[in-house]
Amino acid sequence: MEIPIQSLHKPSNWAGNIVFAARTVERPRTIAELQDIVRWSGKIRVLGSGHSFNTIADTDDTLLILSDLERRIEIDPAARTVNVDGGATYADLAPILHASGFALHNVASLPNITIAGAVATATHGSGDANKNLAAAVSGIKLVTANGEILNLSRGDADFDGAVVSLGALGVICELTLDIVPSFEIRQNVYLDLPVSAVIDNFDALMSRAYSVSLFTRWQGAATDQIWVKALTSAGEPPADVLGARAATKACHPIPDMDGTNCTAQFGVAGPWHERLFHFAIGNTASAGAELQSEFFVKRSDAPAAIAALHAAQEHFSKALFISEVRSVAADALWLSSAYEQDTIGFHFTWHPEWKPTLAAVKAVEAALTPFNPRPHWAKLFTLPAATIEAAFPRLPDFRELAKRHDPEGKFRNRFVTELFFSQPA
């Protein structure tokens, strides 16, 4: 079969800091077309919704975009699962799930990302008992290098290695996700908790509700905002949190921005998908022109890590729009940032100026080095491959898995090769 060169137009990522180098962009409409494209391509990568900040999705050969695939969202109420196609977003899925009486256990800050792209990078939200979004996957269908479909289910030998794959095993064409009965959340924002109170009461703060996020600009002695997303069954929200006062106007995570783009606050009860995202479905997320990084440490190290970042804040805070601290429960997925440890994520939204951001990223990495930080695969980091290998104990097993399913490296781009395949065996 001859594959037509459809477009020489080069797409860029959401943030606009990466223009993809692809020679060809393919947009299959059916799984059979997708399989043919993979079968006959040289190097190939999938682009989801392009919300990553580094070259993880890039290729100089074929870029595959799945947004033209027919949307498939099939709920199995008895099994409490939903099957979704490889191009579907959380914004496609969440309202349909809710209308059928179901929910996802957790979501990220924004809805407009593909489920497959989020799963491939271990995207997460917050909540002491909430694992990252990939942990909801119970089945995965991959189009592998020869164009054939590989089905893996939770419990299969390769499954825990194949879910968070950075796109290096094949094209995710379908996912089965665990779902739960729909639930309601109240969201409240509290202001100006001192850093010392965060450090002294960290467990009490993060375990206070279903999902808690702490936002800070790492300036001075106080943090900015605590977003508390509580199950309505937990009762009325408190007037203050550890002395932090309740906000009286709608807040945006970036203190100077308009909070009306965000999900409803002030403790008004509402469905999970209208409260757990920070940014409402259909609205602009975050600042728009920005860069992001995120690093994860073992939960028990979080108070010391916060103290270390606080001590180093003058070296990175000027480059910041805002930083977010979230908790993620441990899972068993080999390349998950929460692999076998309850985890705290330190997220940084940077101004879109490359040089100050790079210096700031290095300052954060230096402050967190004693805690063996794991980077968010989809955000900016400079940690060397050997450091990353030491932080992910199953990375050598993932390398072998990738070699077995993709011996010629069809799905390996420069990003993945430099991270995982440049180390001496």
Ligand SMILES: Cc1cc2nc3c(=O)[nH]c(=O)nc-3n(C[C@H](O)[C@H](O)[C@H](O)COP(=O)(O)OP(=O)(O)OC[C@H]3O[C@@H](n4cnc5c(N)ncnc54)[C@H](O)[C@@H]3O)c2cc1C
């Ligand atoms: C404003 C903003 C807010 C964010 N908030 C959060 C947050 O709250 N929590 C968090 O953890 N992250 C967050 N992120 C990061 C984001 O979740 C990740 O970048 C995620 O990967 C985005 O999904 P995507 O569809 O855009 O993937 P892309 O960036 O398009 O791709 C990411 C990776 O997934 C692979 N991939 C995509 N689709 C497939 C497929 N079908 N088969 C195989 N591989 C595939 C790509 O090849 C690439 O390697 C945020 C990003 C932005 C811009």
